[in-house]
Amino acid sequence: MSAHAWHPIAAARDLPPRHVFHAKLLGQELAVWRADDGYVNVWENRCLHRGVRLSIGLNEGQELKCQYHGWRYASRTAGCTYIPAHPEGAPARRIANRIFPVIERHGLVWSALETPPDDLQTSLPPDPLVLREIAIDAPAAIVEPLLAAYDPPGHGPRPIFFIQPTDSESCVIRGVIPEPPPTDTLALLRLHDAALCALRDLAEQRPAA
Amino acid sequence: MPDPTTTNLWHPIAACADTPVGTPQRTTLLDTPITYTLHGEGHATAASSSMLPVLIRYGYIWTSLGTPTADLFDIPEYAEPDRRRFNAASVSVHVSAPRAVENFLDMSHFPFVHTGILGAEPHTEVKEYDVETSAERDEVLATRCRFFQPQPSTAADQGAEVEYVYRVPHPNCAVLYKSSVIDENRRDVIGIFVQPVSQERVRAHMLVCVLDDRSDDATIKRFQQTVFGQDKPILENQFPKRLPLDPRAESPVRADRVSIAYRRWLAAKGITYGVIPAA
């Protein structure tokens, strides 16, 4: 699992306004938030002042405010714009949190630990049906073969699966259905959810290699 | 084994008032299981694999895994008979001792973490204050600290600009002195005595030594517990859990002068336990 590869880290609908999403990719914690103008920010989950998680911070629409000392960071640049302890002086422009590359496409949010050389390559349509993500306490290597053998319940369309490696011990299955039937998507979502939860239970019982 | 400085310190392991007399109790200090017993007024014993030195001071049992070369730091105000003196709380926190001490020394978080009590927006400015590291007294001292507080203490019924002095006479202990609302010539004394259970876990013991003629003990305790209970989730969301001593690891500003001095002081002592030493 390459640090230079695009991985899905959230669904687009996981990022409502004024919310901070807590993601994890290859052991790196991320604070993911959608600004009021729609822009998706993917930052290291760590305020560089004193190391407090930004995922407990406040998404105020154009800025993320750290819960500890109220430092504010601008959308897009992650540059510090305001330090309440010193309200008069402008913060040094070089105080900026670490940002990660982001693509919002196919109903998912994609990121990488190092900027990938190429654009995201998938054969997905713009707006597939996105299944509920399934977080699994087992490494991706255990989940991969189980997912390869996945039998779509009810003989419906087979989802396309992505495995997000959260860290060495866990991963998230993100499935999408490119051409969902027009009716009863809720029933379809529930059907796959139940099957994937069973797969999760199986994966978690397997000893790690 | 922890570094020699840490090993040879006195460390708090329990509040006497919370310790049943005559019954052996267990705790952990520097990753080492300790059994201790309070035998009565002013007398206690403690052991790990062998007997350990013990002293009782400020209402706490202190012990060491090594050989302390100096007496424990002095808090003269503790002897004043008209003060309310007790352990407000002993709180377990999943963070290193130096992180807990540094949080205690910090004023910038008052309006955000202790909103409506120790601070409130828009009074967020941390005015210039003085910091001294004294080799002679072996402590770090921050003086002339000032902050506007909506509810400075249980004795206060309105907001006030409060003056603080912060004193760090021990790597894991800090004492603050704040202007009393009852007597402008005297100061309330509050201490945090941190027991390092492991490098990333502590029991923080909070000493209250204050002037208050209106609140009962439970009210004062609840005030301190509320304040520290607000700090706990911040500390537990801080990474790395050990305090980085390299000045380039984090981004302090002028308001953090006392924490910069504290980190340098720990580094100068050769402390490696609970910290990430500078490269």
Place this chain on the structure above:
Amino acid sequence: MITFYEDALCENCYAVRLLLHMLAVPYTSHFVELYPSRANLQPWFRAITPLAELPVIDDDGVIIAGAAPILVYLAAKHASGTWYATDTPALAQVTHFLTLAERLSATAGAARRHESGFAPTDLSAAHAGATRVLRGLDAHLWFAEQQSQAWLCPTPHPTVADLACFPHVILCEEGGTSRQPYPALRRWCDRVKRLPGFLVMPGVFLTAPPKT
């Protein structure tokens, strides 16, 4: 006037406190410290409530002990059309989550009491049990969102089900149970925090106000 016997750090007391504030029902606090002094075990408190557990309310002589009974009592008395159930299926749904809240207390809550140094427990069993319940809640809320529902029960208004479960969810990280794998649960926590009358307790942060 209600007398509310409570402890400042107790999850079940927080659930009741939330409803009292959201209903704007006046009350007098009587603090009874659970840890470390176990003041709840003293004879005077046992005389009021034999189980000697918090929370307890005394509503002009009517004594009710336990978060779920108190929540149901207050909601039924002051706001049955919104905070409680108005039909039989809804009754069952609310009750389902009130019992789930007790399971959270026994798992996530036990881990929190252990990590706080108050009461030792089998930590890995507590975490495993908490994971089971939180996974179920997260999945339930995800599917609720798919149907444009914001709360645990399929009602336009939050119910006591939400208030019973919220304290255990929002404080679970103090016991070493991370909320990171539960995105729908995290969004629901933000919605609860935005309810009129919401108040924090140590360990709980406010969220940003909603976009207007």
